[in-house]
Amino acid sequence: ISGTNLFGGGTTIDTVTLAGTPALIQSVIGGTNGTVVVVALAGSGTGDVVMTSDTGVIVRGVGLWTYSEVLAVSPNAGQRGTRVTITGLALLADGSSLTSLTLAGIAAQVESVSNTTIVARANPLDVASPFVGDVEITVDNGQTVTGANLFTYNPPGSIDQVNPS
Numbered sequence: 001i002s003g004t005n006l007f008g009g010g011t012t013i014d015t016v017t018l019a020g021t022p023a024l025i026q027s028v029i030g031g032t033n034g035t036v037v038v039v040a041l042a043g044s045g046t047g048d049v050v051m052t053s054d055t056g057v058i059v060r061g062v063g064l065w066t067y068s069e070v071l072a073v074s075p076n077a078g079q080r081g082t083r084v085t086i087t088g089l090a091l092l093a094d095g096s097s098l099t100s101l102t103l104a105g106i107a108a109q110v111e112s113v114s115n116t117t118i119v120a121r122a123n124p125l126d127v128a129s130p131f132v133g134d135v136e137i138t139v140d141n142g143q144t145v146t147g148a149n150l151f152t153y154n155p156p157g158s159i160d161q162v163n164p165s
Helices: none
Strands: 013-018 021-029 035-040 046-053 058-066 069-074 083-089 098-103 109-113 117-121 131-139 144-153
Touching: 013 035, 069 131, 069 144, 083 144, 098 109, 098 117
Parallel strands: none
Antiparallel strands: 013 021, 013 046, 021 035, 046 058, 069 083, 083 117, 098 131, 109 117, 131 144
16 A cells, blocks of 8 residues: 555554455555555455554545455356356456466366456366355466355256157
8 A cells, every 4th residue: 555644644554444354564665655565354345445543543545445256156056068157346356367267176167257257167077966165266466266155066967868759
């Protein structure tokens, strides 16, 4: 986080929140007109970056933070070849491209990618019984965006008989 007069007249930053979620302050580089390095903790949504100095002064960046988040998977269950649409916020986590996508731990075939929507196909996989797992998006900057337990792999369908044949 960089800017000017970040300390608001104080000597250091006491707290930082990202979209209302506390962040861990790692370092301050260059003083009040420098950079504050923080670690974002688990959170969701979009909101302000708020820094509070040791004097209680608040410096706010309105609407400057968005957590990467999987909001929906549709359909949320399928079998081999099912086309799946994943929607969310900042799915590319400030990277430029997706490097892998898994549905319930199985690599998916990606068809299209944007920061808010990913379309993919479930890979051919014959499973004996349904199993649930995470949707995991890995981006070229090393970050991973995970939606916990959002996809169920189902056994493939089968046609047993046709009458009349």
